[in-house]
């Protein structure tokens with residue numbers, strides 16, 4: 001940035017290309033916090049694909065589940081990522097299995113939270129894994145640094161979820177940054193570029209945001225939780241110890257106020273008797289448990305732990321993770337630039353690139369920065385996909401006679417019906433883009449029908465479906481239209497379901 005004294009401007013570099021970015025191998029210093037249950041492969045990969053850094057929240061998850069999530073992440077993104085675990089909240093045997101799995105899977109980085117356990121830090125360091133540690137006090141920052149962590153996340157009391165801090169991140173940052181030889185990241189209550197810029201001015205090299213990414217299409221939070229976050233203001237959150245089941249004692253959380261925080265008594269809260277209020281993935285959810293409602297949760301969602309940072313007051317709409325990253329980057333650049341050039345706020349964020357005068361910001365606006373594909377590119381993609389889906393539907397129709405068994409017949413019917421549904425959805429997407437559909441059929445139809453054997457033909461369809469999954473995964477992070485984004489995701493899911501069935505036939 002440019003700081004001017006009496007006459008000569010002094011160039012001081014303050015850009016988003018902090019050493020943290022180089023260390024993590026991402027584009028922007030924006031980390032998606034490893035939110036247990038909420039930040040799974042889909043969200044982490046979407047953040048990484050958008051240039052941020054994805055972290056999967058795997059607190060107390062089984063080794064098998066963690067392995068599957070890492071595999072899913074790697075299928076969605078080739079970019080580096082982290083996995084979050086919380087040693088203090090995990091039984092020793094499970095913790096051991098988690099550590100062994102993360103080392104065996106050669107993850108880029110782990111993000112640890114709560115007590116600093118030096119031996120855990122050392123295990124990961126010894127395996128060449130980057131260790132990020134979230135702390136909430138100067139004393140814990142010192143412990144983590146002494147244990148040899150590579151990156152510190154400083155969490156402030158405004159954070160959502162479990163909160164290890166008692167002070168604001170803005171009061172913790174200066175002292176911790178002064179004493180730290182490793183990059184420091186700020187967390188807690190941050191959901192705007194202005195807040196990111198403020199954290200950077202206090203010495204942070206980046207930020208870790210939870211609530212801002214909870215309210216995205218890709219997060220695994222229940223839609224009720226997302227909606228409550230969108231409607232909330234900062235003062236609707238509460239720092240409380242009422243949600244405690246499954247965590248060490250005295251572990252405060254920041255949640256949205258609900259009937260539990262407002263009306264339950266200390267006796268009810270301390271009672272050893274468990275009261276079931278819902279279910280998640282076939283498991284009971286108890287009153288006062290730390291489980292927040294995820295996709296598929298049922299029961300009294302209002303009574304569950306609805307984690308949110310004071311940042312919720314800044315989050316007013318649901319969007320894709322890529323849109324969230326892009327907005328944060330744009331706003332941060334605007335804020336830093338305003339400081340650098342002493343300009344009045346620019347109303348239109350798009351116009352920032354035109355007024356940019358600071359050389360250290362220029363690179364933020366070049367190349368693929370804006371992220372979204374334009375309507376023409378999206379239309380081209382959808383039109384081609386529509387032709388491919390028509391081809392699949394037609395191949396299935398023509399192959400019915402060859403099916404032979406009822407299983408094969410039903411399988412063809414299922415793929416045919418999915419492909420038809422996909423065609424309808426894609427035609428609607430084209431309409432949304434204000435374009436015309438044609439009735440063209442993809443060249444795959446002729447290629448596939450030229451294959452005589454039933455099994456060989458099904459193998460072709462299987463490979464074709466797989467290719468579509470890859471293509472959709474590639475374009476999704478760049479799709480800005482929420483409805484089209486959702487439709488493409490549904491089509492990808494249908495293809496995944498078909499592949500599972502085809503694999504049963506082909507194995």
Ligand SMILES: Cc1cc2nc3c(=O)[nH]c(=O)nc-3n(C[C@H](O)[C@H](O)[C@H](O)COP(=O)(O)O)c2cc1C
Pocket residue numbers: 033034035036037038057058059084086112113134155158159160161162187188189190208209210211212214292307308309310311312
């Ligand atoms: C829904 C939710 C779940 C969280 N789960 C975890 C977790 O499992 N592990 C962890 O280290 N931090 C967790 N956190 C805390 C975040 O790491 C981070 O400190 C916090 O989200 C920052 O505040 P913000 O939500 O205002 O951005 C969670 C936060 C939220 C909102």
